[in-house]
Amino acid sequence: MSVLEQINSEDAIALEDTHGAHNYHPLPVVLNRGEGVYVWDVEGKKYYDFLSAYSAVNQGHCHPKIVGAMTEQARTLTLTSRAFYNDRLGQFEKYATETFHFDKLLPMNTGAEAVETALKICRKWAYEKKGIPENQAQIVVCTNNFHGRTTTIISFSNDPIARKNFGPYTEGFLKIEYDNLNALEEALENNKNVAGFLVEPIQGEAGVFVPSEGYLKSAKDLCEKHNVLFIADEVQTGIARTGRLLATCGNCSCPDKHCSGTPEVKPDILILGKALSGGAYPVSAVLANDPIMGVIRPGNHGSTFGGNPIAAAVGMAALAVVKDEKLAQNAFELGELFRQEMNHFISTCNLVTKVRGKGLLNAILINDTEDSSTAWDICMALKENGLLAKPTHGNIIRFAPPLVMTRGQLLDCIRIITDTLRQFEK
Numbered sequence: 219m220s221v222l223e224q225i226n227s228e229d230a231i232a233l234e235d236t237h238g239a240h241n242y243h244p245l246p247v248v249l250n251r252g253e254g255v256y257v258w259d260v261e262g263k264k265y266y267d268f269l270s271a272y273s274a275v276n277q278g279h280c281h282p283k284i285v286g287a288m289t290e291q292a293r294t295l296t297l298t299s300r301a302f303y304n305d306r307l308g309q310f311e312k313y314a315t316e317t318f319h320f321d322k323l324l325p326m327n328t329g330a331e332a333v334e335t336a337l338k339i340c341r342k343w344a345y346e347k348k349g350i351p352e353n354q355a356q357i358v359v360c361t362n363n364f365h366g367r368t369t370t371i372i373s374f375s376n377d378p379i380a381r382k383n384f385g386p387y388t389e390g391f392l393k394i395e396y397d398n399l400n401a402l403e404e405a406l407e408n409n410k411n412v413a414g415f416l417v418e419p420i421q422g423e424a425g426v427f428v429p430s431e432g433y434l435k436s437a438k439d440l441c442e443k444h445n446v447l448f449i450a451d452e453v454q455t456g457i458a459r460t461g462r463l464l465a466t467c468g469n470c471s472c473p474d475k476h477c478s479g480t481p482e483v484k485p486d487i488l489i490l491g492k493a494l495s496g497g498a499y500p501v502s503a504v505l506a507n508d509p510i511m512g513v514i515r516p517g518n519h520g521s522t523f524g525g526n527p528i529a530a531a532v533g534m535a536a537l538a539v540v541k542d543e544k545l546a547q548n549a550f551e552l553g554e555l556f557r558q559e560m561n562h563f564i565s566t567c568n569l570v571t572k573v574r575g576k577g578l579l580n581a582i583l584i585n586d587t588e589d590s591s592t593a594w595d596i597c598m599a600l601k602e603n604g605l606l607a608k609p610t611h612g613n614i615i616r617f618a619p620p621l622v623m624t625r626g627q628l629l630d631c632i633r634i635i636t637d638t639l640r641q642f643e644k
């Protein structure tokens with residue numbers, strides 16, 4: 219018998235409010251079931267999920283192949299720690315490194331841990347391979363970044379809410395403007411101890427900020443020129459979200475190429491998380507080639523749960539689903555349709571000023587002040603109308619449905635979104 223009771227929304231919210239830390243501000247909806255692009259609340263109301271758990275559920279809720287792999291493994295062997303080998307990890311590592319064209323993978327659990335791992339690898343590489351004097355390595359990061367919540371990561375955030383009163387902060391980071399090649403060039407030329415450049419191919423949390431055409435490629439070229447590692451945080455943009463297997467795959471327009479996994483801009487270190495799990499179980503990973511990953515030796519780094527057999531089985535199934543169901547291609551095509559329809563709507567409506575994004579990672583900008591509640595109010599109305607989305611920063615609403623969505627479902631969603639926005643027109 220279950221120790222959990224069937225409860226209504228009001229009681230569930232009250233319980234969290236009373237007994238849980240208030241580290242989130244959720245939309246007042248209590249979900250208890252999900253399937254594909256849909257979730258249901260405890261009263262049985264059905265919604266389109268337009269957040270996908272911040273792009274962790276790209277493969278859709280409770281994908282049978284992912285749940286199948288997870289439950290089968292859960293009945294067999296769940297955790298060994300890395301003190302011993304397990305029969306799943308190596309197979310996952312082979313599959314993932316072949317998929318993304320890297321020599322080696324280091325498994326972790328959450329996105330933030332994978333970012334931390336990448337930073338540690340980069341620093342160690344700097345001292346042992348590049349010859350930077352001890353404790354002098356600098357890593358260049360961008361303003362308005364989001365890379366997670368650990369003490370080191372928030373040390374180089376410029377979001378006061380994420381950062382204030384959590385000091386003292388970790389040193390060794392240089393902040394430059396995102397999407398500004400001159401700033402990067404200057405940082406690399408003026409500081410000889412730069413070891414890496416950590417960047418999101420699209421800034422998701424900042425409000426789906428897409429950099430200029432060619433920015434990533436030129437940034438990579440600058441890094442190569444200065445022997446600096448290009449570290450791509452694809453925790454949110456990776457695994458087909460932006461219409462390609464990785465956002466660093468560049469701007470090719472042939473749908474067939476979107477799933478090839480051959481990056482136009484090949485990062486030196488690739489960070490994956492979120493959808494590497496299909497939303498089922500935490501899985502993250504850092505990928506790099508031997509000359510870089512080789513600096514990590516036994517005892518240097520690890521995690522009790524990292525690389526556990528369930529995570530390995532889930533990660534492999536999550537990637538297989540993306541390939542088998544051509545989700546990159548679907549995200550590419552539906553993304554084009556979404557922005558086309560939204561642009562059409564925007565031309566007739568003064569409430570929304572812009573739609574931007576790639577693939578199915580998109581956002582709309584609401585024509586109101588940063589501190590207004592309009593975006594939140596719109597998300598509340600969308601909820602009433604059967605679609606769940608969340609504001610990012612102030613007046614920006616992110617739209618990121620599961621990639622298993624059909625064209626018909628997306629058109630239905632666009633109708634819900636535009637009808638709802640009309641209600642707010644002045």
Ligand SMILES: *Cc1c(COP(=O)(O)O)cnc(C)c1O
Binds near residue numbers: 272329364367455
């Ligand atoms: C979500 C996210 C992270 C952190 O992942 P967690 O699993 O929440 O620790 C890191 N980088 C980016 C770009 C993200 O979107």
